[in-house]
Amino acid sequence: MTSSKEALAHTATSADAAPGSQPGAARGAQGRGTPPPGPDSWRSRLYRWDMKASPYAFVAPFFIVFGAFGLVPLLYTAWYSLHNVQLSGLDHQTWAGLDNYKNLLSSEFFWNALENTFTIGVISTVPQLLMAIGIAHLLNYRLRGSTVWRVVMLTPYATSVAAATLVFTLLYSWDGGMINWLLHFVGVDPINWRESDWGGQFAVSSIVIWRWTGYNALIYLAAMQAIPTDLYESAALDGAGRWQQFRHVTIPMLRPTILFTVVVSTIGATQLFGEPLLFGGVSGSKGGSAHQYQTLGLYMYDQGWGIGNLGKASAIAWTMFLILLIVAAINLLVTRRLRKSQ
């Protein structure tokens, strides 16, 4: 505990101190070489210009690409969301003001999609991360052929969504699917997974869990291996068992990593699209006959490309964007709170 606190304090002070001290000198000292003598020489001016400009040049490609493929579409979508636009009449836009948003807020399907996104997010993310920690803990023991185990953990992540979902769809099919066949041995009647309200959400979540657990486990494993062994040794000296070590040493040391995976998984869950779309089969963008697993992403896709209401679809896109911003803000707050309490 103390060591991590010290490390945090150290980085904080060095970061705080940087702007106050002389930047040129500091940077020079950090291995860029001392600037050549002669304050007004051509070479030194070029050198200074180089020092200032090249970092921008290095980061520019990302921002140019982001501008072209991220920012422009984002703003264009905002413009669309304020208009009545049909896919078949892109050149006949009429101003609609906030009508699309009002329409959205009064639509039962929007609220349903929002709720589904949340519930599917929870029932896929929570078990996924818990299992990932457990698996990482197991993999952290000395194992024979540990690399093999680790690679196997990553294979679900490497398979494509389409392939994985196709297999799961067959497993969950209500007539002759393997899961109903197994259930029949314990005396459970066949469940129509795709059309039952909870069954569909459960099935979609299970695909997400299957694909991402190993990935998260490897992230946790990497973090676990960075925990100094002397912490465990001293804990063992104090008489802590395996479980106590896990609870009082591993989990607290993993906290930043856990936060990271929670943030990433939350973003992934908010954007969940491929799994429910493919699980739904032919009219997958509806998310089942009662929209029981239609996520926000699917609702947007259905409105835009299935039905052709681009204005409304754009409004959904922007609402999703705002929701993600709120989620990010909440995460930031929680992170800060946790840092302070540490």
Next chain:
Amino acid sequence: MRTSTRRSRRLGALAAVAALTTGLLAGCANDSNDGSSNSGDGGGGGKGKTTLTVGTFGVFGYKQAGLYDEYMKLHPNISIKENVTTRTDVYWPKTLTRLQAGSGTDDIQAIEVGNITEAVQTQADKFVDLGKEVDKSQWLDWKLAQATTKDGKTIGLGTDIGPMAICYRKDLFKQAGLETDRTKLAAQWKGDWAKYVDLGKQYMKKAPSGTKFVDSASSVYNAALGGESQRYYDKDGNVIWDKSTGVKKSWNAAMTVATSDMSAKLKQFDPTWDQGFAKGSFATVACPAWMMGYIQEKSGDAGKGKWDVAAAPTAANWGGSFIGVPTAGKHQKEAIALAKWLTAPEQQAKVFAKQASFPSTPAAYDSLKPAAATTSYFSDAPITQIFADSAKTIPVQTFGTKDQPIGTAITDVGILQVEQKGKSPEQGWNAAKAEIKDVLGQ
């Protein structure tokens, strides 16, 4: 020395970054333009070859029937490239945006029947009037009418159509103690889909274990609606789906199926539906001509000779396509000539022989030869005769711009809720109503 090498290395990196960036930007510039540069490499006619591109979805059969090769042999200055998009729901939005952007379209674009009204009503000015170029009387009236605007502009030439029959498993019918002769069967349900459904009730009384009468209630709905002249829109383009007699009749037939346990509850074109064919879990399926190949493939060798074909209760159409020439294309003259040739009766007959896509030009009907394998697969049924009889008597149907999403709402929400979630027909109807309200943006 040290600093200068470092700087030159840095400058080198800068140059690399700059090159990469411009490369990327150049890449996008090319990308948004690729369609026209594709067709542009022929270089405006005159010298050298003209490359024509044909945009299609799914399996159109032109390539499979060797039509492109044949055309290129006849016209040595033309080369043809087909751009296939597998799924219609991906193909059509993409085509719509390209048509409106006026760039990136292929020289010939295929249009599915579900989208033809939208194309006629909203994209007519983006297509060449092909009516002036051909003898319109070649096509079935109702087929031609679908692609023609109010002021008489024909934006697409009919390719195949989907006249309907009933494919049934003779062996299962026999076990259930029903009539197995195709003409006698057709006579039993002639004129009304309700009679067909009633036969289903009879089938279920002695059904071989593990089998149902039909694959799904939605397929009965689609098949029945395919024979009704009144669908979701009236002639003036108003939505009348909840008052439409056609919808009501078809809905009722589907509801009988959904509530009387005679359906295998499969969703068409899902992997589980394919399994249903393989396992023989349903005894009948309403089959448009284009489905024959599908049944053959999915039922496999085990189904050979067990399937038979009988005329459907009413003459009905399900599916079919058109090809149009976008005005944005660079080689309109050549494209029109190719479109005319591809849709001529002789060529349609060739596609039928290979792919069983049924021609929309009656002149082709006398010369139709289904593949020998198909005929023997379906117990030597006179397939051509059955489909041709149906094709000639299909009524003219009124379509609207949102036919497809409305249809999906009724089958995949309304009917599916009754069939698979055990809701009452009234609840199903209300669910479809709410869905259609959402579709129409009300």
